[in-house]
Amino acid sequence: MGEDPATLREYYRQMALIRAFETRAAEMYTRAKIGGYCHLNLGEEATVVGLVAALRADDYLFTTYREHGYALARGAEPGKVMAELFGRADGLSLGRGGSMHLFDPAIRLLGGYGIVGGQLPPATGAAFAITYRQQAGPASPAVMCLLGDAATNIGAFHESLNLAALWRLPIVFVIVNNQLGMGTPVEAAAAEPELWKRGCSYRMPGQRVDGNDVIAVRDAARAALDAARGERQPALLEAVSYRLRGHSVVDPARYRSAEEAERARRADPLPAFRARLIAEGVLDEAAAGRIDAEAERAAAEAVDYADASPAPDPGTLFDHVYATPAASVHRGLPGDPVAGAGGPGQ
């Protein structure tokens, strides 16, 4: 491959960590440690690691609600991510966001977004803010905005691509095509199922890459990001992979045939990448096993950290709703007298 062996081992380490973390998250969900919705990156590890590897530290990342892996690959503490899933005070979003809304401005992760495509306009706006303050060139940051295959059908997708191309904003939109929008295959939802072609309407270069090939994903994303920062040329990438599990943890994926499930297992990027690295002498079986074991240990420690983290104090309920306190904000709990009305009990 011509790649630095240490880099390849690092990619494998990250992929193995995501696999172990997500597997643990699924287990914790069934144990009711995690509530609400929980969408996993299982089967998308090569896409996740390849995309994040293409980012520089000063680039911004906006993601979908299927984003635990991106936070981990970007460098968030696994314990803090798991604590957010557990709804604990030490969570990445202080227990306010949950699985779908991970934020960490320190690593320029500006959200998990729970509404399909809700991240597209704000990500475009982050790219606008970059152009407002900085010239194009190698020193400019850029924005990567992820979206699922189904989000290419919504209005915000088209409005955002139009604005990005019209105003030449440094942003790379990446369709993480796992071939299913909940239970609906891409072909049943998109009149042009080669989704990257939708950028043509906006004269935006597009490309489809094998989302199971971490190097191909990284190289395509890096080239697109360089054009975004250097030439203010936005782009639309499509990384095709396959979701190994249901839409969320509770989805048994009965809409998937046995043949499809078997195809997904064969396409699983993690064992494939492992075998490839061993075949090429980058890893031997023992070294790969050590990475696997380390990933398991990190995931287990993340669970321990989350378990030990305190639940948020209900006394903090009204924290963070407003940045600038205003006179007369009502801070009553259900059944409390209305603040300011001076009613009984005040």
Place this chain on the structure above:
Amino acid sequence: MAVISYRQALHDTLRAELRRDDDVVLLGEEIGVFEGSYKITAGLLAEFGPRRVRDTPICEEGFTGLAIGAAMLGLRPVVEIMTINFSLLAIDQIVNNAAKLRSMSGGQVSVPLVIRTPGGGGQQLSATHSQNLEVWYAHVPGLKVVAPATPADAKGLLAAAIRDDDPVIVIENLALYNTRGEVPDGEHVAEIGRAAVLKPGRDITIVGYSRSAVIALDVARRLEGEGIGAEVIDLRSLRPLDRETICASARRTGRAVVVEDDWLSYGVGAEVAATIAEGAFDYLDAPVRRVAAAEVPLPYAKPLELAALPDAGALIRVIRQTLDATRFAR
């Protein structure tokens, strides 16, 4: 103090804020070359250039969401949505992103965004272009919603909104753009969340906001000649709502009427009446009454439009009914 129009006050404030802070950027449909559908931004593109004053395509969800993302990176975008009716195209971005990003991120992200948008009927623009949807936004924690009634507040509340670190929706009013009034010179930043007593009075409280506060003040002055002392409360801020000022007034007068341009059911008046019921029940001599828009999509034909909208006559009628019910003696 200069006497200028509400429109001029908004324009001058945008210009002053653009000069004061390079992070302030205006975005919206037809705000630049066309100088704004209602000419609030006239001359600003020529003075500040397209970097600061940016014409957008017609895509309310796109450019409102774009402004949210720009605000997350520290800009202070002021978005003009041509009328509040079109804000419905952007409501997912406003309600699910602008209002929630700070809270959902545990305070790590702020959205110092302003959305300026006029509401109001009475211009024969018919049902899709004549709505008063302020309670849709005033219902949502995380947003602030202000609705200036006077040129002075148009200046003070818009300046406050631009300097606020939270998303603020500034509800303007088509019927008020040409109204005139005294505006303080120089720096004038109002406090968001405080109602104003536009006129003191002992006998009855009239609560309004935006155009309806202007009607309330006009009516109160007319009633003064009859020996009726009406106190006029201009809410100014719909979220947060200054309940203390409302209730203190109702406790003094013992009677209250709310006048509002939105529809009656679940409207601003419903919230105000419930607030008074809780905070001033023992002081009330009569039920709180509401004068609101008729619950129809606003028709085009002038007589139908006039019949549907609250006006001074309806307000006076309800005030008299309230006074008569309590055997008020002039």
